[in-house]
Amino acid sequence: MPIETTDIARLAQILENSGVDTIEIEEPGLTLKLVVDTRPRIAASASPAAATAPAADHFVTAKADVAGHFRAAHPWQDKPFVAPGQRIEAGAMLGLVKIGLLYAPVVAPTAGIVDAVIAENGAMVGYGTPIVRILPHAPSNPLN
Amino acid sequence: MIEILSVTGPASIQDLGRFDQYRFGVGTSGAMDDVALRAGNILLGNDENAAAVEIPMMPFRVRFDRNIAFALTGAAVAAEIAGRAIPPWWRSYARAGDILNIKAMSHGARSYLAVSGGIDVPMVLGSRSTQFRGEFGGLHGRPLRVGDILPCAASTAAIGELGIEPAGITLARPNAAADETIVRVIVAGEYDAFDATAQDLFWSSSWTITPQSNRYGYRLQGPAVKPKEPVEKRSHGIVPGVIQMPPNGQPIIQMRDAQTSGGYPKIATVIGADLWRVGQARLGGKLRFEQTAYSDALAAEDEMSAYLDRLRANMRLVEETRTCR
Structure with a gap:
């Protein structure tokens, strides 16, 4: 089954949601490797995460x-x-x-x-x- | 073993049917919804012909005397095992002493309770199906009663809960209304004995399923459809699905417990791929007939087979993943 661009986008979303940082799919004639950048983002760190963490x-x-x-x-x-x-x-x-x-x-x-x-x-x-x-x-x- | 605690209508033990005795006048019997029976057996890894309980009315309650996997398919029912709700078309697991309570049926007409290994009643003339007319097969050849004990194959190891998409969803007909089942039929031997007006009436009417409908046949009610002149025929071979037109002009669809012969003129025959839809049509509900070509009937059969093939393939995948872990 060919892999579509939308499949890759979906896979990336799944990786991000599930906290997995790498996936490799191998099929005859095709290899796909996705790596999620898990480094903290500057913009995201601006929100005070500590305030909601204890409740969570x-x-x-x-x-x-x-x-x-x-x-x-x-x-x-x-x-x-x-x-x-x-x-x-x-x-x-x-x-x-x-x-x-x-x-x-x-x-x-x-x-x-x-x-x-x-x-x-x-x-x-x-x-x-x-x-x-x-x-x-x-x-x-x-x-x- | 399974003990029947409560039973409302004529519940019976059925497999796919008794197919080798037709020439001796022994009807097929077998599950009214064979797709649901196969699906339940596929869910459990059983032989697809394994016998199950066909339940036409609720409430229905049983107690399991051992740990055993079971599946419920067919009609949409509200069911609980040991107090936990089970969705439709579902495989679950009972522990010794657990009670399965099927409380109500929201749509469809027959629910199937399959157990791991199948209901282990003796084979009679090549089948475990109950033959009501001849009073053999199943459990003592009769409908189930409170207190009956159904023998089951050996107990099974715990097995995960899992559901499958009901056939009614995958194989949904495009123009089906909520309380009307559209049934594809092929015209039969005496179709031409009816004039164009009578034929039109047969196709255009919405037929009511009367209370005199059961595993033997469905008696329908609507405008009288009568032949140009009375048709007198000797009794000849008929099969489940044949639609007869008795002198009162009210059609009868022969079902799984039908006699093997009859003399009424035959106006049409329900295609094999839609017979389960009739089996799931409720008393008081409506049926409409849609004329179909033989080639389209075969295509519908293929579509039904494709659904079952996908189920088998999906289940194999689940089993493989389990062994890999």
């Missing part, structure tokens, strides 16, 4: 473990698997990643409350792409 630490992120298209709801069901504010158990299904005709589940790594569905419905996601942000149940601070 409380969250656990459910990630995709395969590459494909994210589906917030099953195509036969109107309601998405989860919505912000919803209480979930560990192992709960949060969404699907569609690869060809297969639907792989995205599963909650921990019990808690859904803070946000980060991935956009229909978006291309890859291994490690954040899908759902969860505020876990803290043992010291039981929510129920």
Whole structure:
């Protein structure tokens, strides 16, 4: 299958989102190597990251473990698997990643409350792409 | 083993069917939605002819007595295993004692519960399908009852949850309305016994599926479509999919438990690739017939095969990735 320019752009996006810095694809007659520049950017460092960092630490992120298209709801069901504010158990299904005709589940790594569905419905996601942000149940601070 | 805790309609054990006994007058039986049965078996790595439970009405509840992988395909159902929701066309895993609860069916008419290794009832005349008319095959040749114990093949190692795209999405017909199923048919032997007006009425009508519709056949209701003059024929061989026109002008579509012969004039025959769509059409729903050429019927068959081939290829890829890890 030939690699299109749009595929490369998408792959680069996946690499950046997942924190992977290099990928090499080899096919007969074709080698593609992508390297993401991970050096800190001057402009980005201007924002005070420290102010938001502690809050972000409380969250656990459910990630995709395969590459494909994210589906917030099953195509036969109107309601998405989860919505912000919803209480979930560990192992709960949060969404699907569609690869060809297969639907792989995205599963909650921990019990808690859904803070946000980060991935956009229909978006291309890859291994490690954040899908759902969860505020876990803290043992010291039981929510129920 | 699986124990039936609750069953509403005539649920039965079905494989793809009994194909070698037709000449002796033994009908095929087999899953009304063979695509869904194959898909469930593909999801589990089973032989595609492995027997599953065909469930036409909800609620339906079973308890598993061992750790076993299972799959639900066919109609869109709201189902839970041990309290966890399962999406449609899904493979999941039950632990000994877990209860599978299929609560409601939002669209489609039959759900299929396949288990790893298949439902292990004896083969009768080359098939495990229940033959209601002859009262053999399946479990004691009858619909399932509360308290029935279905034998399963050996327990399986834990297997990941996984879904597949329902056939109804991949093979969606372009002009299908929500509550109307468009069925492609080829004209049959006695089509010319009907004049142009009667033929037009057959094509243009939206036919209601009456409550007298089941695995034997679907009786439809609409304007009376009558031949130019009464057609009297001796009983002759018919197959599932044949659309007969009895004297009252209300069509009957022969389905999987059809008799192997009949004498009513045949106006058309549902193509093989659309028979599962009829099997998933609900009582009270509408059917419309679309005339198709033989070559287009073969093309539709190819399209259906291509869907199943892609499923098999995608599943192989998943198995290979698992062994690589």
